[in-house]
Amino acid sequence: MELTKDLEEELKQLYEIFFESLFHVDTKRYMSFMTDDFKQIGTTLEEVWFSKNESGKYLEKNVGPVAGKIEFRNRDINMEAVDNLMVIIEQADCFVNIDGIWAYYDKVRVSSLLQKKETDWKFVQQHISFPDCRTDQGQTVALEKITAENIQLRDAVKRRTVDLENTNQELENTILKLKSTQSQLIQSEKMASLGQLTAGIAHEIQNPLNFVNNFSEVSAELVEELKVERSKVDGKRDEILEGELLDDIAQNLEKINHHGKRADAIVKGMLEHSKTGSGEKELTDINKLAGEYLNLAYQSFKSKNEGVDIKLISDFDPSLPKMEIVRSDIGKVLLNILNNAFYACTSTSISTDPSKFDIQNSKFDIQKKPQVTVTTKNSGNTIQISVSDNGLGIPHSIKDKIFQPFFTTKPSGQGTGLGLSLSHDIIKAHGGTIEVTSEDNEGSTFFVILPVQKNH
Ligand SMILES: Nc1ncnc2c1ncn2[C@@H]1O[C@H](COP(=O)(O)OP(=O)(O)OP(=O)(O)O)[C@@H](O)[C@H]1O
Ligand SMILES: [Mg+2]
Incomplete structure (x- = not known):
């Protein structure tokens, strides 16, 4: 078939009307230009319709909402006859109306196949698509635009990296x-x-100081007595008494010296303990350390809790090797665990106060005497220091929490809840562990387990 001028004109008009009915969603008219098996392909993979009915439905549903708001401008329409078919290829700029203003949307390309059916030309196939919007005229691939986009992306990544670095x-x-x-x-x-x-320590030191004061006062009186005796005329002086007074004074001086030395040792000990955090490890006799701290902790507890009476039991394994430890730090651990134990077993003794406690309904043994046992054990590769009390035990629900910093069940102002968490850190720094067993109303045992260094 030949594409005559007349035919070209006829087809152009038909083509125009087709698009007019499409843009204004005049479905009936739009469909009247198609063969029944009209096939239409859009831009995306899903946009394929196999009959005029399908295309009509799509028009109503999707183009309907934008009816009158789409226009093709700068249209470049080419026609060509291929056998008995007409091929119309159009490229145009698609504009859309947004809030009354026409704006460029994208390039559009339409390829249509038309065939003469009886007297009229009908659309047999059509492909409408928006080609790669990044590609300009004369380009196959929009390299420059892609490069620019990549640079933008890289900048965005850089900005994000800076943000992340700031965070x-x-x-x-x-x-x-x-x-x-x-x-x-x-x-x-x-x-x-x-x-x-x-x-x-203050409590301990008070005791020898009292001795020193008392004996020195008594000695001063003895000296006065001696002076009186010596001022008497010869014959009246009782020389035996004088001898006894001198003996008493000598004995007192000995006692003053003994208690003075005791006070001296306590002060030296205090100075040693005040050197905390030096971090120096020293070869230490753990049994001796445990014994010392048991006494210190108990004196300290008693000085703050008048009238408490706790039975202290110690059972030290003589085969314990000397251990390379930070003395003051391990001392702190013992002090805290012992303090907790004293507290635990004396807080049950409230039960002995009938005004505060319902004896009839009590599960506790009100006669139970507070008791704390410290033992040491040589287990070969490790040594173990354990502290047991016969207090109320640790409720199962809080067992996991007691090593957490600031966890305390003591009334406010009485505990910081740092004791066990610090102890845990100190023992960890020594390569050891702290373990706990506890039974309701029976008591708890804390085990400090330290590894034995083989070279010692
Ligand atoms: N021997 C024990 N018997 C029962 N409960 C214990 C015992 N030892 C510790 N606990 C529980 O563990 C909690 C935490 O102990 P931790 O030594 O860390 O803090 P604290 O003794 O409450 O306060 P701080 O040691 O700072 O004075 C205690 O409040 C108590 O509830
Ligand atoms: Mg504590």
Whole structure:
């Protein structure tokens, strides 16, 4: 078939009307230009319709809402006859009306196949698509645009990286702040345990000082008596009495010296304990350390809790090897565990106060005397220090929490809840562990397990 001028004109008009009915969603008219088996293909893979009915339905549903709001401009329409078919290829700029303003949307390409059916030309096939919107005229691939997009992307990634770095810096600052707060807390905990120690030591020191004061006062009186005796005329002086007075004075001086030395030893001990955090490891006799701290902790506890009476039992394994440890730190651990034990077994003694306790309904043995046992054991590769009390035990529900910093069940102001968490850290730093067993109303046992260094 030949494409005559007339035919071209006829087809152009038909083509125009087809698009007019499409843009204005005049479905009936639009469909009247198609063969029944009209096939239409859109831009995306799903946009394929196999009959004029399907195309009509699509028009109503999807083009309907934008009726009158789409226009093709700068249309470039080419026609060609291929056998008995007409091929019309159009390229145009698609414009859309947004809020009354026409705006460029994209390039559009339409390929249509028309065939003469009886007297009229009908659309047999059509492909309408928006080609790669990044490609300009004369380009196959929009390299420049893609490059520009990549640069934009890279910039975005850079910005994101900077943002992330800033966030990271903020996090690091927060961690630094937390670390310094933590070390301040550790410092104040050191001061607190030093305070406890001091209370115990003050109590211990009071005793020898009382002796020193009393014996020196008595000795001063004896000296006065001796002076009186010596001022008497010869013959009246009782020389035997003088001898006895001198003997008493000598004995008293000996006692003053003995108690003075005791006070001296306690002060030296206090100075040693005040050297906390030096971190120096020393070869230590754990049995001796445990014994010392048991006494110190008990004195300290008694000085703060008038009238308490706890039975102390110690059972030390003589085969324990000397251990390379930070004395003051392990001392702190013992002090806290012992303190907790004293507290646990004496808080049941409230039960002995009938005004505060319903004896009839009590599950507790009100006669139970508070008791704390400290044992040491050589297990070959490890040594174990255990502290048992016969208190109320640790409720199952809080067992997991007792090593957490600030966890305490003591009334406010009485405990910081740092004791066990610090103890845990100290023992961990020594390569050891702390374990706990507990039974309701029976008591608890804390085990400090330290590895034995084989070279010692
Ligand atoms: N021997 C024990 N018997 C029963 N409960 C215990 C015993 N030892 C510890 N606990 C529980 O564990 C909690 C935490 O102990 P931790 O030593 O860490 O803090 P604290 O003793 O409450 O306060 P701080 O030691 O700072 O004075 C205690 O409040 C108590 O509830
Ligand atoms: Mg404690």
